Amino acid sequence: MHEKVVVCLLLVLLDHFAVGNFISDTAEKVNESADITDENLAKVMYLLADEYTPQCLWVVMSDNTLRQQPWRHSHLTLDPKEGKSTIDYINKNTERVTLFSCFTFLMTRPPDSSLMPLLTDSSNMQLTRYFIIQFLNESEAHEFLLDERLIDEENVAALVKTDTRRDSYGIMIRQLFHSSGSTQVLFVNRWEKGKGFDNSDNIFPEQMKNFYGTKMRGVTLDFRPFTDYYKVRGSRVVIPKPSLDVFMLEVIADTLNFTYELVMPEDGLWGYLKDDGHWVGVVGDVEFRRANFSLVLSLTLERIFSVDFTRIYYNDPLSFVTAKSRPSPPWLKLIKPFSSGVWLLALLSIVTGVILYYIIYRAQALLGTYYLVPSRAFMHIFGAFVNQSLFTIPWLSSGRGVPYRKTFDSVMAYCLQAGLIDKWERDLYSIYLKEAQDNKTPLQKKKEKMEADAKRNDGQVVLNLNHLQGPFLILLLGSASGVLLLLLEFVIARMFFAFPVSSRELPKINGLSPFNQKTLMSNGPHTPSPGGVVSGFDEKGNYVIRAVVKGN
Missing domain, CATH: 3.40.50 (Rossmann fold)
Structure with a gap:
């Protein structure tokens, strides 16, 4: 080495x-x-x-x-x-x-x-x-x-x-x-x-685990549910309200023994890069050390050259949003959100993505990485198609090279492992629901209660054909798939398997085989025709269709 x-x-x-x-x-x-x-x-x-x-x-x-x-x-x-x-x-x-x-x-x-x-x-x-x-x-x-x-x-x-x-x-x-x-x-x-x-004391002790009550300043803007606050008239200082970043900051401050105040940026902006290479807004306050850190700030390529970001603790999944459809038959709701061209393009994208994804991993398998089966490749691509968890929101940013970023990261990791993020989300849901109820007038509350009682109707809902269109459509699709598979099996059997009964196995009696004679007798006292098609069961129990040739 x-x-x-x-x-x-x-x-x-x-x-x-x-x-x-x-x-x-x-x-x-x-x-x-x-x-x-x-x-x-x-x-x-x-x-x-x-x-x-x-x-x-x-x-x-x-x-x-x-x-x-x-x-x-x-x-x-x-x-x-x-x-x-x-x-x-x-x-x-x-x-x-x-x-x-x-x-x-x-x-x-x-x-x-x-x-x-x-x-x-x-x-x-x-x-x-x-x-x-x-x-x-x-x-x-x-x-x-x-x-x-x-x-x-x-x-x-x-x-x-x-x-x-x-x-x-x-x-x-x-x-x-x-x-x-x-x-x-x-x-x-x-x-x-x-x-x-004289002694064995460490000359490089860990200094970022105790801030001895130092007062730090954070800069942020209102962005619920991550940050929320009350504004103070005539001041940039704000009073924090329950929110995810505030909960996290309280834990970090208590663990590392410091106090803090939150302020708004002077220009009221998140920040953009100026021609001189410096930032304004929240990013600028952190870059020029007017604040020790910021709350809820998304990581971008331009920002990482000016400020440091802590670990990411929350994923904000992306999803497709479409206009709410007008009243239409329920069975169309499965396909109506997109046109036929969009559905076809989506299908081709999935197929192409699966093929490329599989080829890439097969190539990587030659280099010693793990092998990927086609079904797994399909699940990866289809999962990414229906739910893309790509956009992430880190919690905190700080000036480049600040020594306390690592200790902030360690405390945040403990919060994640302890499940505090999920708990705080549930708490915020209860808080916001209570706020929404408190902001309603007595008349609105009474009206909502009446509507809820009317919908409840003792918990009984009378089903009709309109409710069952979706299940019937799924049943129809399943039945159609079964019929197609049955036809496919029949075609394959006709192409690759021999006919089960041979004519040599049925001896002739008075110009007719025992099979034909048995078939005609079972149908009644009719005289067999000199030619035509007859069917029935032979001695082995096989159902056979026979063509009777004239004079034979």
């Missing part, structure tokens, strides 16, 4: 002229007894990276301090001034380095203004990023950790030399959400030469 990584990253460097080198995975471990300050810094960074990010690709960015140190891990060494093209390539081609699940940047100085946008590129969040950076003093580290450009970076640690004589380093991190309501910088550990670390 390491050889593949080396080849891949070597191509990156050659293509983009980035200065750096690869050091073999079999290199010797950092010398623990070294007295050189550079080696002590390399040792601290190595121990931290090896303890907390062993699964990551290490990117060592240093002038000369760390580039010549032996690292016992697959890594890439870059000069901060000349390695920008390599970082840019990694951001744009993340799938080329999928052997690793994350990156760890080890830096001897904070990134400059030209390198910072590349390291914190919010459009490249497929892989987790970790930062371990050395600073000259605490004030410089404190200022960097509170930099707004790092607002979406969850895993940042600063190394500060606290005692030159003892070669000790302090480790500082930031807590994005704090009970004080603002981001805080914390000292979490200290390393001293000859003693090691």
Whole structure:
């Protein structure tokens, strides 16, 4: 695996002229007894990276301090001034380095203004990023950790030399959400030469499981049953009413310990893309961080380049809608919604789709995928024809690269698995039904009650032929199918099976066979005609039709 990584990253460097080198995975471990300050810094960074990010690709960015140190891990060494093209390539081609699940940047100085946008590129969040950076003093580290450009970076640690004589380093991190309501910088550990670390606390703790009561803002528009609210006069802030997204948001807020307020967009739009590449409306508020998230926002190709979407929790099936027909005979209701041309086109589409679907899966079966029988292919295509569950409504969108999207997804997954979505739908049905009844006048309620009593009629309905036209039509179709099958069997029997009785089996008596004589006698005392057609049962019980030839 390491050889593949080396080849891949070597191509990156050659293509983009980035200065750096690869050091073999079999290199010797950092010398623990070294007295050189550079080696002590390399040792601290190595121990931290090896303890907390062993699964990551290490990117060592240093002038000369760390580039010549032996690292016992697959890594890439870059000069901060000349390695920008390599970082840019990694951001744009993340799938080329999928052997690793994350990156760890080890830096001897904070990134400059030209390198910072590349390291914190919010459009490249497929892989987790970790930062371990050395600073000259605490004030410089404190200022960097509170930099707004790092607002979406969850895993940042600063190394500060606290005692030159003892070669000790302090480790500082930031807590994005704090009970004080603002981001805080914390000292979490200290390393001293000859003693090691003071404690084993994680320098990259999970920060998105407790928001410490932070107030967040969501933006949305009224779209029942997903979002519903009361408007407040003279304010964009709205009061949420029972709806699917509000139920989900309540569970997430309670689990992650935050409060929220919902607002309407200033322009009252869902959002569209302007000529300058930015959005307005709900999407624009999320893109420019005027809101932390939005409710009910459909996923489109254009929007995914500006905002992130959570998991989808509700499917909105599509169906055909036709105008309500005028009164007509009930038996026509089976075929009347569409013309004969539409029915024929639908039938041809299904047949063509089944054939193509079957051919595709047969071709895939040659590559090792599962085999698809024709009946299964028909059920797939016909099922898609009568009920297409294609359009999906995700619940939430957020700015690109926000760190709390994954925790929102996990809580939503628990709600789905617990069956809360179905429960909330039933609750909303009861709520909306009650609202509809409350909005009716007493006269309307009385009229509806009278109509219901009249329709009920003690629960008895007198059936007539008009009610039974549908069943009779189905019976007729079944009978016609049976007759056609019977005729088909008869034709096949006449074509492929021999006649059961041979004339040689019936001897002649007085010019007539026993069969003819028996048949005529059973019909009465009539003289047999010299010619004609007679029929009857022979000695074996077979019913036979015989032609009597003249003179025989």
